[in-house]
Amino acid sequence: MTEVDFDVVQIRKDFPILNREVNGKPLVYLDNAATSQTPQQVINAIVDYYQNYNANIHRGVHALSQEATDKYEQARQKIQQHFNAAKVHEIIFTSGTTHGINLVANGFSSLLQKGDEVLVSAMEHHSNIVPWQMLCERTGAILKVIPMNEQGELVMETYQNLLSSKTKLVFCNHISNALGTINPIEEIINAAHEVGAAVLIDGAQAAPHIKADVQALDVDFYVVSAHKICGPTGVGMLYGKEEWLKKLPPYQGGGEMIAEVTFEKTTYAELPHKFEAGTPNICGGIAFGAALDYMNTIGFEAIAAYEHQLLDYATTELSKIDGLKIYGTAQNKTSVISFNIEGVHPYDIGTILDKLGIAVRTGHHCAQPIMDFYKIPGTVRASFCFYNTKEEVDALVAGVERAKNMLVG
Known part of the structure; x- marks a missing residue:
């Protein structure tokens, strides 16, 4: 070209x-790997929200609230379609990739036992290392590292040898933020599933360059930040297979994530709201959708x-x-x-x-x-x-x- x-x-x-x-x-x-710049089309979407229909969502019967809710949920649908998630409620709005990773790590605290093993690649961003170290400290699980070579590629033979019936989770970035390496995530996911392990892929660096198909990948969790994809800061998404999202407990308590609250007992809302406590970054979510529209147009x-x-x-x-x-x-x-x-x-x-x-x-x-x-x-x-x-x-x-x-x- x-x-x-x-x-x-x-x-x-x-x-x-x-x-x-x-x-x-x-x-x-x-410095695009740190954050991309924002096109006028996305800036216009941000301005339009604050000028014309700024209101809280999901809770109001008035017109502005209904309009904001519709725009926000339309953005969720755009994200679902872009990443080809099977169901729209498998898309959880987050504050970014780090939030999504911590949400999953927190959830697995109740699912791991002492002696279970989790694997992480040697070329991870700190946000895909520290939460798993904290998880292992809480649960007694063991963190193991998939090594890399001089070229900046993962040593896949060693990865295969690290996998066992003790492996419960595997974490890897789709693309290395420091080196630009595109990791063989299809092979990583398939091998992990053969031993019954779940896989989280950090897609923060991949999303600007690759249109990931989460169903084709058969990945369990995939996380992304909007600000890498011509969108605003402070918003991102966690994709999770419905079966896994139902297993994980809520990450935060508050408004929106509840079905019913009494002082005796609280029941939680259905997906995706179970993981979306409090007033979200409404404008950010809408602008995230506008950014995907822009990039897909190109x-x-x-x-x-x-x-x-x-x-x-x-x-x-x-x-x-x-x-x-x-x-x-x-x-x-x-x-x-x-x-x-x-x-x-x-x-x-x-x-x-x-x-x-x-x-x-x-x-x-x-x-x-x-x-x-x-x-x-x-x-x-x-x-x-x-x-x-x-x-x-x-x-x-x-x-x-x-x-x-x-x-x-």
């Missing part, structure tokens, strides 16, 4: 922030093809810089490049790039075990989105060269 086939110039017009300057330079935004196949072109070009050009090492060279990866310059701290490179108007992420990217594996303090991470251009890649390469010359000489 060429840029003629993918009208990136027209697409960029949808994102007002891309017109601004930083430190007197045109903004080159390459098309995920077109997005993936264009971003792969950017990845190949950036990898080739950055590799020409002497002393630059890329971490994460998996055969199957998405548009993320983590790198360092020999003898230079990544923070120093990021600081100089910022002076040039180039936004990248530096540090361990909330994936410290990966950095420990490579024996490095962190990396510079450039993450590309469908609104980025080859010219911005050129600006990045020139900026890294300039930083190297300043810091190394």
